[in-house]
Amino acid sequence: MTTSVNSAVLPVYNRANVGFVRGVGSRAFTEDGTAYLDFGSGVAVNALGHAHPHLVAALTEQAQKIWHTSNVYQMPGQEKLAKTLTEHSFADKVFFCNSGAEAMELTIKMARKFYAAQGQPEKYHIITFEGAFHGRTIATLAAGGQEKYLEGFGPKAPGFDQVAFGDHAALEAAIGPQTAAILIEPIQGEGGIRPVPHQCLRGLRALCDKHGLLLLFDEIQCGVGRTGKLFAHEWAGVTPDIMAVAKGIGGGFPLGAVLATEQAASGMIATTHGSTFGGNPLATAVGSAVLEVVLGDGFLDNVQRQAIHLKQKLERLKDTHPTIIESVRGEGLMMGLKTKVVNADFVKAALAEHLLVLGAGDNVVRLLPPLIVTDDDINEAVQKLEATCVALEKKN
Numbered sequence: 001m002t003t004s005v006n007s008a009v010l011p012v013y014n015r016a017n018v019g020f021v022r023g024v025g026s027r028a029f030t031e032d033g034t035a036y037l038d039f040g041s042g043v044a045v046n047a048l049g050h051a052h053p054h055l056v057a058a059l060t061e062q063a064q065k066i067w068h069t070s071n072v073y074q075m076p077g078q079e080k081l082a083k084t085l086t087e088h089s090f091a092d093k094v095f096f097c098n099s100g101a102e103a104m105e106l107t108i109k110m111a112r113k114f115y116a117a118q119g120q121p122e123k124y125h126i127i128t129f130e131g132a133f134h135g136r137t138i139a140t141l142a143a144g145g146q147e148k149y150l151e152g153f154g155p156k157a158p159g160f161d162q163v164a165f166g167d168h169a170a171l172e173a174a175i176g177p178q179t180a181a182i183l184i185e186p187i188q189g190e191g192g193i194r195p196v197p198h199q200c201l202r203g204l205r206a207l208c209d210k211h212g213l214l215l216l217f218d219e220i221q222c223g224v225g226r227t228g229k230l231f232a233h234e235w236a237g238v239t240p241d242i243m244a245v246a247k248g249i250g251g252g253f254p255l256g257a258v259l260a261t262e263q264a265a266s267g268m269i270a271t272t273h274g275s276t277f278g279g280n281p282l283a284t285a286v287g288s289a290v291l292e293v294v295l296g297d298g299f300l301d302n303v304q305r306q307a308i309h310l311k312q313k314l315e316r317l318k319d320t321h322p323t324i325i326e327s328v329r330g331e332g333l334m335m336g337l338k339t340k341v342v343n344a345d346f347v348k349a350a351l352a353e354h355l356l357v358l359g360a361g362d363n364v365v366r367l368l369p370p371l372i373v374t375d376d377d378i379n380e381a382v383q384k385l386e387a388t389c390v391a392l393e394k395k396n
Protein backbone atom coordinates (compact mmCIF):
# COMPACT_ATOMS: atom_id res chain seq x y z
CA MET A 1 0.00 0.00 0.00
CA THR A 2 1.15 3.52 -0.75
CA THR A 3 1.51 5.67 2.32
CA SER A 4 0.08 9.16 2.20
CA VAL A 5 3.59 10.67 2.23
CA ASN A 6 4.37 9.31 -1.24
CA SER A 7 0.85 9.45 -2.62
CA ALA A 8 -0.28 11.85 -5.34
CA VAL A 9 -3.84 11.51 -4.04
CA LEU A 10 -5.27 14.33 -1.91
CA PRO A 11 -4.84 13.11 1.67
CA VAL A 12 -8.42 13.70 2.87
CA TYR A 13 -8.96 10.11 3.99
CA ASN A 14 -7.67 8.16 6.95
CA ARG A 15 -7.24 4.96 4.99
CA ALA A 16 -6.70 1.56 6.57
CA ASN A 17 -3.47 -0.11 5.55
CA VAL A 18 -5.16 -2.67 3.32
CA GLY A 19 -6.65 -2.63 -0.18
CA PHE A 20 -8.78 -4.96 -2.26
CA VAL A 21 -8.48 -6.04 -5.87
CA ARG A 22 -11.30 -8.57 -6.21
CA GLY A 23 -14.54 -9.55 -4.51
CA VAL A 24 -17.14 -12.31 -4.53
CA GLY A 25 -20.39 -12.09 -2.58
CA SER A 26 -19.65 -11.13 1.02
CA ARG A 27 -15.89 -11.38 0.61
CA ALA A 28 -13.17 -9.06 -0.67
CA PHE A 29 -9.64 -10.21 -1.49
CA THR A 30 -6.28 -8.45 -1.28
CA GLU A 31 -3.63 -8.72 -4.00
CA ASP A 32 -2.07 -11.74 -2.25
CA GLY A 33 -5.45 -13.50 -2.09
CA THR A 34 -6.25 -12.93 1.59
CA ALA A 35 -10.02 -12.98 2.13
CA TYR A 36 -11.83 -10.41 4.27
CA LEU A 37 -15.47 -10.77 5.28
CA ASP A 38 -17.06 -7.52 4.13
CA PHE A 39 -19.61 -6.23 6.66
CA GLY A 40 -19.20 -2.64 5.52
CA SER A 41 -20.29 -3.10 1.89
CA GLY A 42 -18.38 0.03 0.87
CA VAL A 43 -20.69 1.98 3.20
CA ALA A 44 -23.96 0.29 2.20
CA VAL A 45 -23.15 0.64 -1.51
CA ASN A 46 -22.52 -2.98 -2.47
CA ALA A 47 -26.08 -3.97 -1.59
CA LEU A 48 -25.77 -7.25 -3.50
CA GLY A 49 -22.20 -7.94 -2.42
CA HIS A 50 -19.28 -8.12 -4.81
CA ALA A 51 -19.51 -9.25 -8.45
CA HIS A 52 -23.17 -10.28 -8.30
CA PRO A 53 -23.71 -12.24 -11.55
CA HIS A 54 -26.94 -10.41 -12.43
CA LEU A 55 -25.23 -7.00 -12.06
CA VAL A 56 -22.10 -8.08 -13.93
CA ALA A 57 -24.31 -9.31 -16.79
CA ALA A 58 -26.39 -6.11 -16.86
CA LEU A 59 -23.28 -3.90 -16.86
CA THR A 60 -21.35 -5.82 -19.52
CA GLU A 61 -24.41 -6.17 -21.74
CA GLN A 62 -25.06 -2.43 -21.59
CA ALA A 63 -21.34 -1.64 -22.01
CA GLN A 64 -21.44 -3.30 -25.41
CA LYS A 65 -24.45 -1.21 -26.52
CA ILE A 66 -23.95 2.41 -25.43
CA TRP A 67 -22.44 4.02 -22.33
CA HIS A 68 -23.44 7.62 -22.43
CA THR A 69 -25.71 9.75 -24.57
CA SER A 70 -27.06 12.92 -22.96
CA ASN A 71 -30.09 14.14 -21.13
CA VAL A 72 -30.93 16.20 -24.21
CA TYR A 73 -32.11 12.91 -25.79
CA GLN A 74 -34.69 10.28 -24.85
CA MET A 75 -33.50 7.99 -22.05
CA PRO A 76 -35.25 4.60 -22.11
CA GLY A 77 -33.09 3.27 -19.24
CA GLN A 78 -34.26 6.13 -17.00
CA GLU A 79 -37.89 5.59 -17.98
CA LYS A 80 -37.66 1.92 -17.01
CA LEU A 81 -35.95 2.49 -13.66
CA ALA A 82 -38.20 5.44 -12.77
CA LYS A 83 -41.26 3.32 -13.53
CA THR A 84 -40.05 0.55 -11.21
CA LEU A 85 -39.30 3.06 -8.45
CA THR A 86 -42.66 4.80 -8.70
CA GLU A 87 -44.53 1.48 -8.84
CA HIS A 88 -42.87 0.46 -5.57
CA SER A 89 -42.98 3.73 -3.63
CA PHE A 90 -44.99 6.83 -2.77
CA ALA A 91 -43.39 8.72 -5.65
CA ASP A 92 -44.73 9.90 -9.01
CA LYS A 93 -41.54 11.49 -10.36
CA VAL A 94 -37.85 10.52 -10.27
CA PHE A 95 -34.66 12.43 -11.12
CA PHE A 96 -31.34 10.62 -11.55
CA CYS A 97 -27.91 11.85 -10.47
CA ASN A 98 -24.59 10.28 -9.49
CA SER A 99 -24.26 10.52 -5.74
CA GLY A 100 -25.97 11.04 -2.44
CA ALA A 101 -24.94 14.67 -2.03
CA GLU A 102 -26.34 15.48 -5.46
CA ALA A 103 -29.61 13.74 -4.61
CA MET A 104 -29.76 15.85 -1.44
CA GLU A 105 -29.02 19.05 -3.38
CA LEU A 106 -32.05 18.48 -5.58
CA THR A 107 -34.16 17.46 -2.59
CA ILE A 108 -33.34 20.86 -1.04
CA LYS A 109 -33.80 22.76 -4.32
CA MET A 110 -37.13 21.07 -5.04
CA ALA A 111 -38.51 21.91 -1.59
CA ARG A 112 -37.50 25.56 -2.00
CA LYS A 113 -38.81 25.76 -5.55
CA PHE A 114 -42.14 24.28 -4.51
CA TYR A 115 -42.88 27.36 -2.40
CA ALA A 116 -41.17 29.84 -4.72
CA ALA A 117 -43.35 28.62 -7.60
CA GLN A 118 -46.38 29.33 -5.42
CA GLY A 119 -45.25 32.90 -4.81
CA GLN A 120 -43.67 32.20 -1.40
CA PRO A 121 -39.90 32.46 -2.08
CA GLU A 122 -39.31 33.52 1.53
CA LYS A 123 -40.23 29.98 2.60
CA TYR A 124 -36.84 28.34 2.02
CA HIS A 125 -35.72 27.22 5.48
CA ILE A 126 -35.32 23.53 6.20
CA ILE A 127 -35.27 22.06 9.70
CA THR A 128 -32.63 19.35 10.22
CA PHE A 129 -31.46 17.27 13.18
CA GLU A 130 -28.29 17.11 15.24
CA GLY A 131 -26.03 14.24 14.20
CA ALA A 132 -27.44 14.30 10.66
CA PHE A 133 -25.27 13.68 7.64
CA HIS A 134 -26.50 14.72 4.21
CA GLY A 135 -23.30 15.05 2.16
CA ARG A 136 -20.25 17.26 1.65
CA THR A 137 -21.31 19.97 -0.80
CA ILE A 138 -21.64 23.53 0.48
CA ALA A 139 -25.42 23.19 0.96
CA THR A 140 -25.53 19.64 2.30
CA LEU A 141 -22.78 20.44 4.84
CA ALA A 142 -24.99 23.26 6.10
CA ALA A 143 -27.92 20.83 6.25
CA GLY A 144 -25.85 18.35 8.28
CA GLY A 145 -24.67 21.20 10.47
CA GLN A 146 -21.59 19.43 11.85
CA GLU A 147 -18.99 22.01 12.89
CA LYS A 148 -16.03 19.73 12.17
CA TYR A 149 -17.03 19.51 8.49
CA LEU A 150 -18.04 23.19 8.09
CA GLU A 151 -14.89 24.67 9.62
CA GLY A 152 -12.74 26.65 7.18
CA PHE A 153 -15.06 26.55 4.19
CA GLY A 154 -16.46 30.05 4.42
CA PRO A 155 -19.88 31.10 5.67
CA LYS A 156 -22.37 28.31 6.24
CA ALA A 157 -25.04 28.24 3.54
CA PRO A 158 -28.19 29.90 4.89
CA GLY A 159 -31.61 28.33 5.31
CA PHE A 160 -30.94 25.39 7.64
CA ASP A 161 -32.21 25.34 11.22
CA GLN A 162 -30.96 22.47 13.32
CA VAL A 163 -32.70 21.01 16.37
CA ALA A 164 -31.65 18.31 18.82
CA PHE A 165 -32.48 14.71 17.90
CA GLY A 166 -35.76 13.80 19.62
CA ASP A 167 -36.49 17.28 21.10
CA HIS A 168 -40.16 17.79 20.17
CA ALA A 169 -40.51 21.18 21.85
CA ALA A 170 -37.44 22.57 20.05
CA LEU A 171 -38.79 21.23 16.78
CA GLU A 172 -42.17 22.94 17.16
CA ALA A 173 -40.43 26.15 18.24
CA ALA A 174 -38.17 26.09 15.16
CA ILE A 175 -41.12 26.19 12.77
CA GLY A 176 -41.74 29.68 11.47
CA PRO A 177 -43.11 31.55 8.44
CA GLN A 178 -39.84 30.88 6.58
CA THR A 179 -39.96 27.12 7.13
CA ALA A 180 -40.43 25.06 3.97
CA ALA A 181 -39.65 21.55 5.12
CA ILE A 182 -38.35 19.10 7.69
CA LEU A 183 -35.46 16.86 6.60
CA ILE A 184 -34.52 13.64 8.37
CA GLU A 185 -32.73 10.31 7.88
CA PRO A 186 -35.24 7.64 9.07
CA ILE A 187 -32.14 5.93 10.49
CA GLN A 188 -29.10 8.14 11.03
CA GLY A 189 -26.10 6.44 9.46
CA GLU A 190 -22.92 8.50 9.92
CA GLY A 191 -24.43 9.89 13.12
CA GLY A 192 -24.16 6.46 14.72
CA ILE A 193 -27.00 4.17 13.54
CA ARG A 194 -29.72 6.02 15.37
CA PRO A 195 -33.18 4.88 14.22
CA VAL A 196 -35.96 7.45 14.46
CA PRO A 197 -38.80 5.73 16.37
CA HIS A 198 -41.68 4.95 14.02
CA GLN A 199 -44.13 7.02 16.05
CA CYS A 200 -41.77 9.99 15.67
CA LEU A 201 -41.74 9.63 11.90
CA ARG A 202 -45.54 9.57 12.03
CA GLY A 203 -45.43 12.62 14.29
CA LEU A 204 -43.24 14.46 11.80
CA ARG A 205 -45.70 13.68 9.02
CA ALA A 206 -48.57 15.03 11.12
CA LEU A 207 -46.56 18.13 12.04
CA CYS A 208 -45.74 18.82 8.39
CA ASP A 209 -49.39 18.39 7.41
CA LYS A 210 -50.51 20.69 10.23
CA HIS A 211 -48.08 23.49 9.27
CA GLY A 212 -48.15 22.98 5.50
CA LEU A 213 -44.52 21.84 5.29
CA LEU A 214 -42.87 19.30 3.05
CA LEU A 215 -41.41 16.18 4.66
CA LEU A 216 -38.03 15.20 3.20
CA PHE A 217 -36.40 11.83 3.87
CA ASP A 218 -32.74 11.07 3.29
CA GLU A 219 -32.72 7.30 2.63
CA ILE A 220 -29.32 7.36 0.98
CA GLN A 221 -27.94 4.87 3.50
CA CYS A 222 -31.05 3.17 4.95
CA GLY A 223 -32.96 2.69 1.66
CA VAL A 224 -32.99 0.04 -1.08
CA GLY A 225 -33.73 -3.03 1.03
CA ARG A 226 -31.30 -2.30 3.89
CA THR A 227 -34.01 -2.64 6.58
CA GLY A 228 -35.87 -5.50 4.92
CA LYS A 229 -38.34 -3.27 3.11
CA LEU A 230 -37.49 -1.37 -0.07
CA PHE A 231 -37.46 1.88 1.92
CA ALA A 232 -37.00 2.25 5.68
CA HIS A 233 -39.95 4.63 6.13
CA GLU A 234 -42.36 1.88 5.02
CA TRP A 235 -42.04 0.35 8.51
CA ALA A 236 -43.56 3.51 10.01
CA GLY A 237 -46.47 3.58 7.58
CA VAL A 238 -45.85 7.18 6.51
CA THR A 239 -44.50 8.64 3.30
CA PRO A 240 -42.40 11.73 2.62
CA ASP A 241 -43.01 14.31 -0.12
CA ILE A 242 -39.46 14.08 -1.43
CA MET A 243 -36.77 11.46 -0.80
CA ALA A 244 -33.07 11.19 -1.63
CA VAL A 245 -31.68 7.76 -2.55
CA ALA A 246 -28.17 6.69 -3.57
CA LYS A 247 -25.55 4.23 -2.27
CA GLY A 248 -27.24 0.80 -2.61
CA ILE A 249 -29.35 1.66 -5.63
CA GLY A 250 -26.30 1.42 -7.92
CA GLY A 251 -24.92 -1.71 -6.27
CA GLY A 252 -21.43 -0.18 -6.67
CA PHE A 253 -22.06 1.89 -9.79
CA PRO A 254 -22.38 5.61 -8.94
CA LEU A 255 -26.11 6.37 -9.02
CA GLY A 256 -28.40 8.63 -7.04
CA ALA A 257 -32.08 9.41 -7.34
CA VAL A 258 -34.65 11.85 -6.03
CA LEU A 259 -38.17 10.52 -5.66
CA ALA A 260 -41.08 12.92 -5.25
CA THR A 261 -44.82 13.20 -5.36
CA GLU A 262 -46.28 14.94 -8.40
CA GLN A 263 -47.26 17.88 -6.20
CA ALA A 264 -43.89 18.32 -4.47
CA ALA A 265 -42.14 18.11 -7.85
CA SER A 266 -44.48 20.61 -9.49
CA GLY A 267 -42.03 23.52 -9.37
CA MET A 268 -39.32 21.62 -11.24
CA ILE A 269 -40.12 22.43 -14.83
CA ALA A 270 -37.77 22.29 -17.85
CA THR A 271 -34.34 23.91 -17.31
CA THR A 272 -34.73 24.24 -13.52
CA HIS A 273 -32.26 21.41 -12.89
CA GLY A 274 -30.05 18.93 -14.74
CA SER A 275 -26.98 16.73 -14.75
CA THR A 276 -24.48 15.76 -17.43
CA PHE A 277 -23.83 12.22 -16.23
CA GLY A 278 -26.99 11.68 -14.17
CA GLY A 279 -28.88 8.51 -15.09
CA ASN A 280 -26.70 7.53 -18.01
CA PRO A 281 -27.39 4.19 -19.75
CA LEU A 282 -24.74 2.26 -17.79
CA ALA A 283 -25.93 3.57 -14.42
CA THR A 284 -29.62 2.94 -15.04
CA ALA A 285 -29.00 -0.53 -16.49
CA VAL A 286 -27.26 -1.48 -13.25
CA GLY A 287 -29.88 0.29 -11.11
CA SER A 288 -32.68 -1.65 -12.79
CA ALA A 289 -30.74 -4.90 -12.30
CA VAL A 290 -30.31 -4.13 -8.58
CA LEU A 291 -34.06 -3.62 -8.18
CA GLU A 292 -34.86 -6.80 -10.15
CA VAL A 293 -32.97 -8.73 -7.47
CA VAL A 294 -34.11 -6.74 -4.42
CA LEU A 295 -37.77 -6.86 -5.50
CA GLY A 296 -37.49 -10.52 -6.51
CA ASP A 297 -39.54 -13.21 -4.76
CA GLY A 298 -38.54 -13.67 -1.14
CA PHE A 299 -35.43 -11.44 -1.28
CA LEU A 300 -36.59 -8.88 1.29
CA ASP A 301 -38.06 -11.67 3.47
CA ASN A 302 -34.58 -13.14 3.62
CA VAL A 303 -33.10 -9.76 4.55
CA GLN A 304 -35.59 -9.60 7.44
CA ARG A 305 -34.73 -13.14 8.52
CA GLN A 306 -30.98 -12.51 8.43
CA ALA A 307 -31.51 -9.24 10.29
CA ILE A 308 -33.16 -11.08 13.20
CA HIS A 309 -30.38 -13.67 13.15
CA LEU A 310 -27.70 -10.95 13.26
CA LYS A 311 -29.43 -8.95 15.98
CA GLN A 312 -29.83 -11.98 18.26
CA LYS A 313 -26.17 -12.87 17.89
CA LEU A 314 -25.05 -9.29 18.51
CA GLU A 315 -27.15 -9.08 21.68
CA ARG A 316 -25.48 -12.27 22.92
CA LEU A 317 -22.07 -10.84 22.02
CA LYS A 318 -22.87 -7.71 24.05
CA ASP A 319 -23.90 -9.85 27.05
CA THR A 320 -20.69 -11.88 26.96
CA HIS A 321 -18.41 -8.83 26.45
CA PRO A 322 -19.92 -6.09 28.63
CA THR A 323 -16.63 -4.22 29.00
CA ILE A 324 -16.32 -3.82 25.22
CA ILE A 325 -19.89 -3.41 23.95
CA GLU A 326 -22.34 -1.04 25.62
CA SER A 327 -25.39 -1.50 23.40
CA VAL A 328 -26.70 -2.87 20.12
CA ARG A 329 -28.86 -0.66 17.93
CA GLY A 330 -30.22 -0.40 14.41
CA GLU A 331 -32.79 -1.97 12.15
CA GLY A 332 -32.53 -4.68 9.52
CA LEU A 333 -29.02 -5.11 8.18
CA MET A 334 -28.05 -1.64 9.39
CA MET A 335 -26.69 -2.38 12.84
CA GLY A 336 -24.50 -0.48 15.28
CA LEU A 337 -22.46 -1.53 18.29
CA LYS A 338 -21.92 1.32 20.72
CA THR A 339 -18.54 0.40 22.14
CA LYS A 340 -16.89 1.16 25.48
CA VAL A 341 -13.50 1.15 23.80
CA VAL A 342 -12.69 3.73 21.11
CA ASN A 343 -14.70 2.62 18.07
CA ALA A 344 -11.73 3.14 15.72
CA ASP A 345 -9.72 0.70 17.87
CA PHE A 346 -12.53 -1.84 17.50
CA VAL A 347 -12.63 -1.37 13.71
CA LYS A 348 -8.84 -1.88 13.59
CA ALA A 349 -8.96 -4.97 15.79
CA ALA A 350 -11.75 -6.43 13.59
CA LEU A 351 -9.62 -5.78 10.51
CA ALA A 352 -6.88 -7.88 12.14
CA GLU A 353 -9.49 -10.69 12.27
CA HIS A 354 -10.15 -10.09 8.55
CA LEU A 355 -13.57 -8.56 9.16
CA LEU A 356 -14.50 -5.23 7.55
CA VAL A 357 -16.72 -2.97 9.68
CA LEU A 358 -17.04 0.82 9.84
CA GLY A 359 -16.90 3.54 12.43
CA ALA A 360 -19.71 6.06 12.91
CA GLY A 361 -20.58 8.95 15.21
CA ASP A 362 -21.41 8.51 18.90
CA ASN A 363 -18.57 5.96 19.21
CA VAL A 364 -20.47 3.35 17.24
CA VAL A 365 -19.15 0.49 15.09
CA ARG A 366 -21.35 0.03 12.03
CA LEU A 367 -22.28 -3.32 10.50
CA LEU A 368 -23.71 -3.04 6.99
CA PRO A 369 -23.42 -6.52 5.48
CA PRO A 370 -24.50 -7.02 1.89
CA LEU A 371 -28.19 -7.91 1.59
CA ILE A 372 -27.24 -11.30 0.12
CA VAL A 373 -25.57 -12.25 3.42
CA THR A 374 -26.02 -15.92 4.43
CA ASP A 375 -26.38 -17.72 7.78
CA ASP A 376 -22.78 -18.90 7.46
CA ASP A 377 -21.53 -15.36 6.75
CA ILE A 378 -23.26 -14.06 9.87
CA ASN A 379 -21.96 -16.93 12.02
CA GLU A 380 -18.45 -16.28 10.75
CA ALA A 381 -18.73 -12.52 11.27
CA VAL A 382 -19.90 -13.03 14.84
CA GLN A 383 -16.97 -15.40 15.50
CA LYS A 384 -14.65 -12.69 14.24
CA LEU A 385 -16.38 -10.08 16.40
CA GLU A 386 -16.00 -12.47 19.33
CA ALA A 387 -12.26 -12.73 18.62
CA THR A 388 -12.10 -8.94 18.28
CA CYS A 389 -13.68 -8.50 21.72
CA VAL A 390 -11.30 -11.05 23.28
CA ALA A 391 -8.28 -9.30 21.75
CA LEU A 392 -9.48 -5.92 23.05
CA GLU A 393 -10.17 -7.37 26.52
CA LYS A 394 -6.59 -8.62 26.73
CA LYS A 395 -5.32 -5.11 25.88
CA ASN A 396 -7.45 -3.28 28.45
Ligand SMILES: *Cc1c(COP(=O)(O)O)cnc(C)c1O
Binding pocket: 098, 099, 100, 101, 102, 104, 133, 134, 135, 136, 185, 189, 190, 218, 219, 220, 221, 222, 246, 247
Ligand atom coordinates in the same frame (compact mmCIF):
# COMPACT_ATOMS: atom_id res chain seq x y z
C1 LIG B 1 -23.49 8.77 2.20
C2 LIG B 1 -24.59 9.66 2.57
C3 LIG B 1 -24.79 10.91 1.94
C4 LIG B 1 -23.82 11.45 0.91
O1 LIG B 1 -23.68 10.60 -0.18
P1 LIG B 1 -22.42 10.79 -1.18
O2 LIG B 1 -22.70 9.79 -2.27
O3 LIG B 1 -21.19 10.49 -0.40
O4 LIG B 1 -22.45 12.19 -1.67
C5 LIG B 1 -25.89 11.65 2.30
N1 LIG B 1 -26.76 11.21 3.22
C6 LIG B 1 -26.61 10.03 3.85
C7 LIG B 1 -27.63 9.58 4.84
C8 LIG B 1 -25.51 9.23 3.56
O5 LIG B 1 -25.36 8.07 4.21
